[in-house]
Amino acid sequence: MIETIVLDVGETITRDDRYWASWADWLDIPRHTLSALVGAVVAQGRDNADALRLVRPGIDVAAERAAMEAAGRGERLDERDLYDDVWPALTALRDLGVRVVVAGNQTARAGELLRALGLPADLIATSEEWGVAKPQPEFFERVLEAAQAGPSRTVYVGDHPANDIIPAKAAGLRAAHIRRGPWGHLWADDPEVAAAADWRVDRLTELTAIITD
Incomplete structure (x- = not known):
């Protein structure tokens, strides 16, 4: 589970x-x-x-x-920058009792902006806030601390093979590769990605189907 x-x-x-x-x-x-x-x-x-x-x-x-x-032209992030499946997917996961964490290679400012959106997530953190970035193993140690669950009961979802899927698996987590953005599309059919990913999805709303696996 x-x-x-x-x-x-x-x-x-x-x-x-x-x-x-x-x-x-x-x-x-x-x-x-x-x-x-x-x-x-x-x-x-x-x-x-x-x-x-x-x-x-x-x-x-x-x-x-x-x-x-x-110069007043710094980082900006609001609802327009979210994919359209984010709110329904995160809401559905929370409704199912799943702990939802958002953690990526982003600035501290991005973390502030994401938290300001009020997303249905239990924790939102960035690499700059943690002082360690993917694909370093220490980042995934922090992920597991944030997850509050064992590695086999935690799924890391990402688009980038070298930053997300492969290091997450090396840390003992389960991994879901999303076919989204340049990395997700380019590497979707790569044999190494196929071998490492426990699941491959096109939309975040598909994640609700994997939580009992």
């Missing part, structure tokens, strides 16, 4: 459209150019921040993000 479901953030519960659009506008390049570069680094298995480094070699991403914030 699954007791806790932990969900990644970017391209699992939130769309990254506005995030990358804001970077493109800040760097004064066409939005489609940055989108294409994000796709290119995804296909190469690289960090998505490498797309910014291709546009501006030597960029200090953290410093640039702080400059955006200071």
Whole structure:
């Protein structure tokens, strides 16, 4: 019996459209150019921040993000950024008695913005708040602490093989790969992903069907 479901953030519960659009506008390049570069680094298995480094070699991403914030053009996240299945899926899981945790590689500011939405989740946390990021094993140790359930009774849901599915399985958790966003679509049929994922879903509302497995 699954007791806790932990969900990644970017391209699992939130769309990254506005995030990358804001970077493109800040760097004064066409939005489609940055989108294409994000796709290119995804296909190469690289960090998505490498797309910014291709546009501006030597960029200090953290410093640039702080400059955006200071200029009033910092991180924004609201209901428009959520996938349409988030509220019904999380609500249904809570109604079934499942503990719902949201935890991903995000800034502390993103954590504040997500919590402000009042999502039906028992806990929302980010890598910056925890001081450790995926795919480090320590991140998944924190996930298990937050889950308040054993690893075999905890499912980590995410789109990214290297950051979500494979390290979650290495930590002993069960894993659900969602076919969503560039990573989710590109790697959906990869044999390593197929072997590692306990479930593969297209929508978060499918998660209610797995909790008794």
